[in-house]
Amino acid sequence: KVEKKKEKKNPPLLFNLAELQNECSKRFKISPDETLKHTQSLYEKKLVTYPRTDARVLSTAVAKEISKNLSGLSKYEPLREHLQEISANQSHKTIAKSRYVDDKQITDHYAIIPTGANMEEAEKLKGIEKDLYELIARRFLSIFFPPAVYHKLSVTVDTKGEKFFANFKVLAEEGYLKVAGTTEK
Numbered sequence: 001k002v003e004k005k006k007e008k009k010n011p012p013l014l015f016n017l018a019e020l021q022n023e024c025s026k027r028f029k030i031s032p033d034e035t036l037k038h039t040q041s042l043y044e045k046k047l048v049t050y051p052r053t054d055a056r057v058l059s060t061a062v063a064k065e066i067s068k069n070l071s072g073l074s075k076y077e078p079l080r081e082h083l084q085e086i087s088a089n090q091s092h093k094t095i096a097k098s099r100y101v102d103d104k105q106i107t108d109h110y111a112i113i114p115t116g117a118n119m120e121e122a123e124k125l126k127g128i129e130k131d132l133y134e135l136i137a138r139r140f141l142s143i144f145f146p147p148a149v150y151h152k153l154s155v156t157v158d159t160k161g162e163k164f165f166a167n168f169k170v171l172a173e174e175g176y177l178k179v180a181g182t183t184e185k
Contacts, residue, residue: 003154007169011142011176013056014100014111020051020136028131038132039112046118047125048136053109060103062110063096070144072116073137076123082141082179091144100143113140138181145176 015023020039021032030038039051058066070092074083086092095101114137125133153168171177 001156005152007150008147010147016054016056038129045121050109055106055110057102057105059110063101069116075119086144142176142180148175148177149173
């Protein structure tokens with residue numbers, strides 16, 4: 001028996017401090033305190049929004065002004081091609097009606113995103129701060145891309161009463177994964 005399915009995977013929600021600390025622990029092997037210290041430094045350089053937040057979405061007010069963040073980020077060389085694609089698709093225009101904007105899920109501050117300001121300072125970043133900034137920026141940009149699409153194949157072989165199963169998952173359309181910077185395929 002062979003079953004074929006198409007599976008879509010949407011971009012993840014934006015970073016709050018806890019999610020960012022988890023991701024940095026996995027990727028960069030740094031402690032939560034170190035993540036906060038470096039994120040605070042990026043905040044003080046006006047490169048990212050306030051880091052001590054538990055929200056993973058944007059407010060309606062921020063969504064209305066999101067083109068300013070994107071415009072500033074377009075000056076950042078490592079991500080320029082992705083911003084050109086967002087601009088060409090105009091995908092930022094519909095963000096207010098997406099799952100990434102919800103005033104009810106915000107207590108004090110919205111998710112951690114790049115401000116798009118002070119790009120000269122961003123170009124000078126080195127080491128863990130550069131990695132952290134790009135991680136935040138890539139997660140932010142991924143919400144403007146379509147879902148990743150996978151083809152799933154399940155095979156069941158029944159021979160003499162014994163059943164053997166095999167499952168395969170193949171990436172068909174990269175979608176947001178091309179900007180996310182993850183190794184997941």
